[in-house]
Amino acid sequence: MSDANVAHEAHEVVHRHEPPKSFIRKYIFSLDHKVIGVQYLMLALAAVLVGMTLSILMRFSLTWPDMNWPIIGMIKPDQYLALLTIHGTIMVFFVLTTAPQGGFGNYFLPIQIGAEDMAFPTLNMLSFWVTLVGFIVLLMSFFVTEGAPIGGWTAYPPLSAIASAGPGQGTGMNLWIISIAIFCVGSLLGALNFITTLLNMRAKGMSLMRMPLTCWAWFTTAVLALLAFPVLLAGGVLLFLDRNLGTSFFVPAGLYIKDVIQPHAGGSPILWQHLFWFFGHPEVYIAILPGMGLTSHVLSTFARKPVFGYRAMVFAIFAIGLLGFFVWGHHMFISGMSPYSAMAFSILTLSIGVPSAVKTFNWIGTLWGGKIRFKVPMLFALGFVSLFVAGGITGLVLGQTSLDLPMHDTYFVLGHFHLVMGVAAIFGMFTGVYFWFPKIFGRFMSERLGRIHFWITFVGVYCIFIPMHIMGIVGMPRRYSRFAENGQQIYYFLESLHPLVIFVTFAAIITFLAQFIFFFNLFWSMFKGKKCTENNPWEATTLEWDTTSPPPHDNFAGVHPVVYRGAYEYSVPGAPNDFVMQTDPDEFGEHEGSGDGHNGHKH
Amino acid sequence: MGRALAVIIWLLTLASVVLFLSGWWFPTTITEHGPRVDQQFLITIIVVGIAFVAAQIGLGWMVWRYGANSQNKDERALYTHGNNRLEVLWTVITAVIFISLAVMGQRVWAQLHFSDAPADAFQARVTAQQFSWNVQYPGKDNKFGRTDPTLIKEDENNFIGLDDRDPNAKDDITATTLVLPVNRPAELILRSKDVTHSFWVPQLRFKQDLVPGMEIHVHFTPTKVGQFQLACAELCGMNHFSMKGTLVVLPQDQLNDLMNLPPTQFQPKLEELRGKYELGMIYDEKGTKIGKSY
Numbered sequence: 001m002s003d004a005n006v007a008h009e010a011h012e013v014v015h016r017h018e019p020p021k022s023f024i025r026k027y028i029f030s031l032d033h034k035v036i037g038v039q040y041l042m043l044a045l046a047a048v049l050v051g052m053t054l055s056i057l058m059r060f061s062l063t064w065p066d067m068n069w070p071i072i073g074m075i076k077p078d079q080y081l082a083l084l085t086i087h088g089t090i091m092v093f094f095v096l097t098t099a100p101q102g103g104f105g106n107y108f109l110p111i112q113i114g115a116e117d118m119a120f121p122t123l124n125m126l127s128f129w130v131t132l133v134g135f136i137v138l139l140m141s142f143f144v145t146e147g148a149p150i151g152g153w154t155a156y157p158p159l160s161a162i163a164s165a166g167p168g169q170g171t172g173m174n175l176w177i178i179s180i181a182i183f184c185v186g187s188l189l190g191a192l193n194f195i196t197t198l199l200n201m202r203a204k205g206m207s208l209m210r211m212p213l214t215c216w217a218w219f220t221t222a223v224l225a226l227l228a229f230p231v232l233l234a235g236g237v238l239l240f241l242d243r244n245l246g247t248s249f250f251v252p253a254g255l256y257i258k259d260v261i262q263p264h265a266g267g268s269p270i271l272w273q274h275l276f277w278f279f280g281h282p283e284v285y286i287a288i289l290p291g292m293g294l295t296s297h298v299l300s301t302f303a304r305k306p307v308f309g310y311r312a313m314v315f316a317i318f319a320i321g322l323l324g325f326f327v328w329g330h331h332m333f334i335s336g337m338s339p340y341s342a343m344a345f346s347i348l349t350l351s352i353g354v355p356s357a358v359k360t361f362n363w364i365g366t367l368w369g370g371k372i373r374f375k376v377p378m379l380f381a382l383g384f385v386s387l388f389v390a391g392g393i394t395g396l397v398l399g400q401t402s403l404d405l406p407m408h409d410t411y412f413v414l415g416h417f418h419l420v421m422g423v424a425a426i427f428g429m430f431t432g433v434y435f436w437f438p439k440i441f442g443r444f445m446s447e448r449l450g451r452i453h454f455w456i457t458f459v460g461v462y463c464i465f466i467p468m469h470i471m472g473i474v475g476m477p478r479r480y481s482r483f484a485e486n487g488q489q490i491y492y493f494l495e496s497l498h499p500l501v502i503f504v505t506f507a508a509i510i511t512f513l514a515q516f517i518f519f520f521n522l523f524w525s526m527f528k529g530k531k532c533t534e535n536n537p538w539e540a541t542t543l544e545w546d547t548t549s550p551p552p553h554d555n556f557a558g559v560h561p562v563v564y565r566g567a568y569e570y571s572v573p574g575a576p577n578d579f580v581m582q583t584d585p586d587e588f589g590e591h592e593g594s595g596d597g598h599n600g601h602k603h
Numbered sequence: 604m605g606r607a608l609a610v611i612i613w614l615l616t617l618a619s620v621v622l623f624l625s626g627w628w629f630p631t632t633i634t635e636h637g638p639r640v641d642q643q644f645l646i647t648i649i650v651v652g653i654a655f656v657a658a659q660i661g662l663g664w665m666v667w668r669y670g671a672n673s674q675n676k677d678e679r680a681l682y683t684h685g686n687n688r689l690e691v692l693w694t695v696i697t698a699v700i701f702i703s704l705a706v707m708g709q710r711v712w713a714q715l716h717f718s719d720a721p722a723d724a725f726q727a728r729v730t731a732q733q734f735s736w737n738v739q740y741p742g743k744d745n746k747f748g749r750t751d752p753t754l755i756k757e758d759e760n761n762f763i764g765l766d767d768r769d770p771n772a773k774d775d776i777t778a779t780t781l782v783l784p785v786n787r788p789a790e791l792i793l794r795s796k797d798v799t800h801s802f803w804v805p806q807l808r809f810k811q812d813l814v815p816g817m818e819i820h821v822h823f824t825p826t827k828v829g830q831f832q833l834a835c836a837e838l839c840g841m842n843h844f845s846m847k848g849t850l851v852v853l854p855q856d857q858l859n860d861l862m863n864l865p866p867t868q869f870q871p872k873l874e875e876l877r878g879k880y881e882l883g884m885i886y887d888e889k890g891t892k893i894g895k896s897y
C-alpha cells in the first residue's frame with residue numbers, strides 16, 4: 001500500500017486540469033467525459049419516456065381499436081403505424097444505443113482504465129450534440145403535414161422510397177432519414193473516441209486482460225459501431241437520393257402507386273434490406289453487449305467472487321461481435337434472396353448462440369459458491385441473466401429457415417427481440433443506474449423504492465412478452481394496426497387470443513406506471529438521497545471506486561493510478577478484506593497478480 | 604431476498620411453460636410439408652424449453668443457496684477464476700446441439716426451395732397491391748397472358764395490366780381469390796405492383812415476400828380442402844392490417860370444372876363452390892368435413 005501512496009503523493013504536485021468555471025462550459029458545452037456521459041443518460045431518459053408512452057398508446061389502440069380517447073381521439077391505422085415507427089426508432093437508436101454506450105461508457109470507460117478523459121474531448125462533446133439534434137429532428141416528424149412515417153424502423157423501400165405510398169411517407173420520412181443520418185455521424189465520432197481512448201490511454205499496469213469486462217464490452221461495441229453505422233449512413237443517403245433526386249437505387253421499374261406509374265427503373269428493394277440489416281444485426285449487439293459486460297461486473301461485485309472464466313468471457317464477447325457481422329441474412333430468409341444463402345445464414349445464426357450460452361454458463365458459475373449481497377443493482381443484474389436467457393433462447397427457433405416460414409413477422413419475433421435486446425438491455429441500464437448512481441451523484445438511490453421497481457418490472461416484462469410468443473404461434477402478424485373492425489375480428493384464427501391481448505395490455509400499463517417509481521427515485525435521490533461520502537460504497541475493486549464520489553474533473557485528482565492485478569479479485573485468501581482493489585500493490589500468497597482467467601485456483 | 608427472487612424466477616418459469624402447454628398452438632396444417640415444419644418446431648421448442656428451464660432453475664438455485672446472511676457473514680466466497688475444462692465442455696455441447704438444430708431446420712426448406720415445381724404443378728400468378736390480392740389463372744391454354752403496368756386500369760377492373768391483344772391472355776381468368784387443387788403441387792408466381800408484401804396463410808406453414816420488380820416462383824402441395832384466410836405479413840402501408848384475401852382449396856374435379864369455364868362464368872361458379880366449404884373448417888380430398896382449421 002505504502003508504495004502506491006508515495007507514488008500518488010509524488011504526482012500530487014504535478015499539473016492538474018482545472019475544471020471550467022462558467023456554467024455553459026461546465027454543464028452545457030462541456031468537454032468533460034463525465035458531464036457528457038450524464039448528458040447522454042438524460043437524453044436516453046427523455047427518449048425512453050417518449051418511446052414507452054408511444055408503446056402504451058399502441059397497446060390501447062390494439063386492445064380497444066374503436067375507442068375515442070380524451071385529447072388524442074381515436075388512433076387511426078396510419079397513426080398507429082406512425083407510433084410504431086417512432087417507438088422502434090427511438091428505442092433502438094436513442095435509448096439502446098445512447099445510454100449503455102454513450103452514457104455509461106462515456107462516464108466510466110476513461111475512469112475504469114485510469115485515464116483523465118477521453119482521447120478527443122471536443123469530438124466527444126460534438127458526438128453528444130449531434131445525437132441530440134438527431135433526436136429533435138426525429139420528433140419533428142410528428143409535427144409536419146401527414147405526420148411521422150409509417151414504414152417501421154426498418155423503413156423498407158419502396159414504401160419508404162415513394163412519398164405517395166402512404167401518409168407520413170413524405171416530409172416525415174425525409175426527416176426520419178435525416179435524423180438517422182445525423183445519428184450515424186454522432187455514433188461514428190463516439191466509436192472512434194472509445195477505441196482510441198481504450199487502446200492508448202490505459203493506466204500503467206492496466207493490461208488488456210486486467211480490464212473490467214465492461215471495458216471489453218464498450219470496446220467491442222465501439223468496433224461494431226464503427227463498422228456498422230457507415231453502412232446504414234450510406235443506405236440512408238441512397239434512400240434520400242431515391243426520394244428527392246430521382247435516383248433508383250432501391251426502386252424497380254413499373255411501380256404502380258396511387259394510379260401513377262413511378263418514374264424509376266433499375267433499383268432493388270432487397271438491396272436496402274441487405275444494407276439495413278448489415279447494420280441492423282450488429283446493432284442488436286451494440287445494444288446488448290454493454291449490458292452483458294456490466295452484468296458480469298455487477299454479478300462478480302455482489303457475489304464477492306471473481307468472474308468465472310474471465311478469459312472465456314472476453315473471447316465470447318469477441319465471438320459475438322465477429323459472428324454478429326455474418327448473420328444479417330436471418331432477417332431476410334423469405335425476402336426473395338437466394339434460398340442457399342439463407343441456409344448459410346441460418347447455420348451462422350445458430351452458431352452465435354454458442355458464445356451467448358457460454359456467457360450464461362459463466363454468469364451462473366460466478367454466482368456459484370458466492371456470498372451474494374442482494375442490493376438493487378444486483379437484483380437487476382440477475383434479472384438481466386434471466387431475461388437474456390428467456391429472450392435469447394428463442395433465437396434457436398427463429399434462426400432456422402424452415403421455422404421462419406410460419407414464425408417470420410409474427411408476434412413470436414416481437415416477444416423474442418423485445419425480451420432480449422429491449423428488456424434485457426434495459427435491465428442492464430437499470431443495473432448501471434443503481435450501481436453507479438452513488439459514484440455519479442455522490443448520493444444513494446432509495447433501496448426500498450428500487451426493490452419495488454425491480455419486482456414489478458421483472459414480473460411485468462415476463463407477463464408482457466412471454467404471451468406474445470404464444471400469439472405468434474397461433475399466427476398473429478406483427479405491425480397490424482388492429483385485429484378487429486367495428487367489433488368484428490378480421491382474422492378468425494386469432495379470435496381465441498383476445499384474453500391474452502387484454503392481459504398483455506394490463507401488464508404493460510402496470511409496468512409502465514412502475515417506471516415512474518424509478519424516475520421519482522432517480523431525481524429525488526439526486527438532491528435528497530442519502531449522502532455517499534466514501535469512495536467505495538459497494539466494496540468493489542475497479543478504478544472508479546478508487547476516487548471520490550463524484551470524481552473530480554480530472555478523475556483522479558492529478559494522481560496517475562497504477563494497476564497491479566485483474567479486475568475481479570474478490571475473496572482472495574489471505575487478504576485483509578474480501579476485495580482487493582486493482583490499485584492495491586500488496587501481494588497475497590500464491591494468488592498474486594492472478595485474475596486473468598487461468599485454470600481455477602480453488603480454495 | 605435471494606430466496607424470494609429464486610421463487611419468483613421459478614414461478615415465472617413455470618408460468619411460461621404452462622402457457623406453452625395451454626393449448627394455444629398452430630392452426631391445423633393443410634400442406635404436405637406442414638407436419639414436418641410442426642415436428643421441427645416441436646423438437647426445437649422442447650430443446651429450447653429444457654435449456655430455458657435448466658438455466659432458470661440453475662440461476663434460481665444460485666440465488667437461493669448462496670445469499671449472504673447473518674450466519675455466514677464471516678465466511679468468504681469461493682475463490683476461483685473458473686475452469687477451462689468446463690468452458691470447453693459446455694462450448695462443445697452447445698455447439699453440437701445448436702448446429703444440429705440448424706442443419707435439421709434446413710430439410711423442409713431445401714425441399715421447398717432447392718428444386719423447381721414439378722412439371723404438372725397447378726400454376727397461378729399472385730399479384731399483390733395495397734391492400735388487396737389479384738390472382739391470374741392461365742386458362743385452358745395453360746399460358747399466362749402478357750401483363751404490363753402501363754395497361755393497368757383499375758376502374759375497368761384490369762388490376763394487373765393484362766394485355767388483351769396477347770392471344771395467350773384471351774382465356775386467362777383474373778380474380779381476387781386464390782383457388783388451388785388438393786393433393787397436386789401448386790406453383791405460385793409472386794409479384795407486387797407497388798411495395799413489398801408477404802404472402803401468408805398460417806395453415807400452409809408458408810410465407811414468402813412479394814417483391815416489386817421480381818417474379819418469385821414458389822411451390823407447395825395442399826392436402827386438405829377448405830377456405831382459408833390469406834394475410835399480408837410485410838408492412839405495406841396504412842391498411843396493411845386489412846389486406847385480407849382468400850385461399851380456396853378444392854377437390855381436383857371441382858377445380859377442373861371451374862378452370863374450364865369461360866372467364867365470365869368463373870366468379871359465379873366460385874361463389875357457389877365456396878358456399879360448400881365453411882370458413883374455419885377443413886375437409887378431406889373428397890370434400891367431407893373432418894374438423895376445424897384452427
